[in-house]
Amino acid sequence: RKEVEQDPGPFNVPEGATVAFNCTYSNSASQSFFWYRQDCRKEPKLLMSVYSSGNEDGRFTAQLNRASQYISLLIRDSKLSDSATYLCVVNRKGDDKIIFGKGTRLHILP
Amino acid sequence: DAGVTQSPTHLIKTRGQHVTLRCSPISGHKSVSWYQQVLGQGPQFIFQYYEKEERGRGNFPDRFSARQFPNYSSELNVNALLLGDSALYLCASSFRTGGGDTQYFGPGTRLTVL
Numbered sequence: 001r002k003e004v005e006q007d008p009g010p011f012n013v014p015e016g017a018t019v020a021f022n023c024t025y026s027n028s029a030s031q032s033f034f035w036y037r038q039d040c041r042k043e044p045k046l047l048m049s050v051y052s053s054g055n056e057d058g059r060f061t062a063q064l065n066r067a068s069q070y071i072s073l074l075i076r077d078s079k080l081s082d083s084a085t086y087l088c089v090v091n092r093k094g095d096d097k098i099i100f101g102k103g104t105r106l107h108i109l110p
Numbered sequence: 111d112a113g114v115t116q117s118p119t120h121l122i123k124t125r126g127q128h129v130t131l132r133c134s135p136i137s138g139h140k141s142v143s144w145y146q147q148v149l150g151q152g153p154q155f156i157f158q159y160y161e162k163e164e165r166g167r168g169n170f171p172d173r174f175s176a177r178q179f180p181n182y183s184s185e186l187n188v189n190a191l192l193l194g195d196s197a198l199y200l201c202a203s204s205f206r207t208g209g210g211d212t213q214y215f216g217p218g219t220r221l222t223v224l
Contacts, residue, residue, distance in 0.1 A: 100152035
């Protein structure tokens with residue numbers, strides 16, 4: 001089982017809809033969690049950190065469920081510009097390794 | 111302030127050759143990490159350096175090596191290139207070591223091995 005797993009998609013979603021995707025992690029010692037966004041042929045950019053209490057940034061909401069070992073990203077009122085690959089990132093306690101998921105591709109349809 | 115810079119942006123090599131990739135972190139950042147991203151996959155961790163010392167290493171063969179200089183810039187070296195080394199090589203900088211710190215990525219070096 002991979003340490004960080006994501007549904008690769010693609011998720012094809014009409015503009016204005018709400019979309020959510022999850023990411024599961026296998027190492028219970030994981031301590032920090034992030035969502036990065038990567039546009040085609042560009043570098044990843046931090047979208048948001050994920051805190052235990054959950055956090056919201058405008059249309060984006062991130063949640064962490066330690067008991068079930070997953071994090072989620074919810075995008076409300078999706079825009080065409082939200083089309084990208086969303087990478088789940090987990091930091092492992094101890095050796096501090098940063099593990100990326102393969103990413104979930106999102107296409108917002110006009 | 112300038113972001114993370116990497117050079118070159120693109121590179122074409124043949125099997126068996128050697129390559130050196132360079133990275134300059136954001137001013138004030140002391141940690142540099144290197145990642146390999148193959149098409150359709152997420153970035154795979156190669157190395158992390160902090161204050162010129164290796165702080166982490168991913169599952170890559172010894173053909174991959176790196177170092178960090180006193181000015182915190184870094185080089186990634188790959189010897190005896192294989193076709194499978196073709197990928198986007200990303201450098202990320204952060205203020206401290208430790209995965210809790212936000213990593214800022216450079217634009218990457220796209221390496222093609224023929």
